[in-house]
Amino acid sequence: MRFPWPKTIKWRLTASYTLASIAASVVILFLGAVVAASLVVSTPAWPLFVAADALTLTPQLRPLLEQSPPANPQISTWLHQLRAGIEDPQHQRLNGFSFSFDATARVLLLVADAQGKVLASTPEDAVRAGESLQAFLPAEEQPLLRAALQGVTDQTQLSQRSADGAALAIVPIRNKESSVLGVLLARIHRPFIASEFVQNVFRGLPVRIILVAPCAALFGFLFGILVARRFTRRLELLSHAASEWGRGNLAVHTEEPTPDELGQLAKQLNKMAADVQELLLLRQDMAALDERHRLARELHDSVKQQIFAANMQISAARASMDTDPRNAALRLDEAQKLVGYAQRELTDALRELRPAAEHDSALTPRLRDLVSNWAFQNNLAATFTAEDHPSSVSPPIAHALFRIAQEALANIARHSGATRTSVQLSLEPPETLKLTIKDDGIGFTVSKISAGMGLNNMRERAESLPAGRFVLVSKPGKGTQIEVSCATISAAAGKDERHVR
Secondary structure, three states: OOOOOOOOHHHHHHHHHHHHHHHHHHHHHHHHHHHHHHHHHHHHHHHHHHHHHHHHHHHHHHHHHHHHOOHHHHHHHHHHHHHHHOOOOOOOOHHHHOOOOOOOOOEEEEEEOOOOOOEEOOOOOOOOOOOHHHHHHOOOHHHHHHHHHHHOOOOOEEEEOOOOOEEEEEEEEEOOOEEEEEEEEEEEEEEOOOOHHHHHHOOOOHHHHHHHHHHHHHHHHHHHHHHHHHHHHHHHHHHHHHHHHHHHHOOOOOOOOOOOOOHHHHHHHHHHHHHHHHHHHHHHHHHHHHHHHHHHHHHHHHHHHHHHHHHHHHHHHHHOOOHHHHHHHHHHHHHHHHHHHHHHHHHHHHHHHHOOOOOOOOHHHHHHHHHHHHHHHHHEEEEEEEEEEOOOOOHHHHHHHHHHHHHHHHHHHHHOOOEEEEEEEEEOOOOOOEEEEEEOOOOOOHHHHOHHHHHHHHHHHHHHOOOOEEEEEEEOOOOOEEEEEEEHHHHHHHHHHHHHO
């Protein structure tokens, strides 16, 4: 079963901060327990703890040492009780000591008088009463005894770790006038046992985790909410800007003053949007310039030549009007035809510049209107049929097919000498849209002509479509047929999807 991890970045960050805070609190508590256990068991601070606790016990021995002679039996009893308390696992500050050990620890306690003579000890066989404490101690521990007999109370001078790893403390027992009555020696050697060390580390740790973890989780949750809210807000601004750019509004910029990775990304995206906007403006200017050049060529090759020819016919008619009225009338008729041709050329050019309905209307009615208007303007018979065609075609495909039909009909009117023309739109299996344009004109040999701009434009438009093909068939005296085929929207989408995969 997978953990139901949040799906949004905001809540993922919040959950991450919450879990990280809980984990950090657990780790800190664990490390704290390890450090605390290490201080008690194996660090140089342990003898200081022994000396500090021993100093708190000396007032209990003062009355016993002030007696003359000192009350040795009572001192021995007191030492036995203190040792029993140290070795009691349930011990809690019994007799003043703040720690306890089990029976595996070796504990030596003794009391000596102001001359260093032992009064009592436990265990009794460690040092006998009446012996000199100075003779019992090794040379490296002698400074502690001298400091205690001088009345020093500084714990660092009264304690040390012995060569065998035991904690040793020798502290002075003083009366109210601060005179030294004797000394208390405590030597505690505890062997390191891994299982006990682990118990010391984990004793009380679960309770601490239960108490601390909810607070850490709340802190992490609130901190995560604040950080994630600011982070997601910045992402929302970038997303909004990207959406506006996708709609074509490249003037929108995202403000990101923070100089981090998101700030750098925002600057790069803003620069990209500005570059794209500049490129689009440049392409629009280039497209407008190309269109002006194309229109200039079209008008130069068609309208200008026809107007020039019409002007020549009118001049000839004027010259022969008085001498040969019949010839003048023929010249004027020819001039009228040329003007009509020029008018149709201008009409075609204006239609190309007016794409108002091209992306809004369906392809079939647009082609039907085109054929009907063309037949009326050119006084030619033309038919349009649409068989099993799709109800809707994508705007780029519809635009390309409409332009191809427009160019083909214009070529028929100019060059074919046809009397009948047919335009057919059909859907062939599996999903191929086909446009067929036929005429009964004079035809031509395809291999013997050089393709003009019109044919090249039709071929380029057709081959730019998905799975687009352009086929031109013509024979002298047999007319001309143009076939354009391409994939429909669903077929093109399937092809693109397969290509992506």
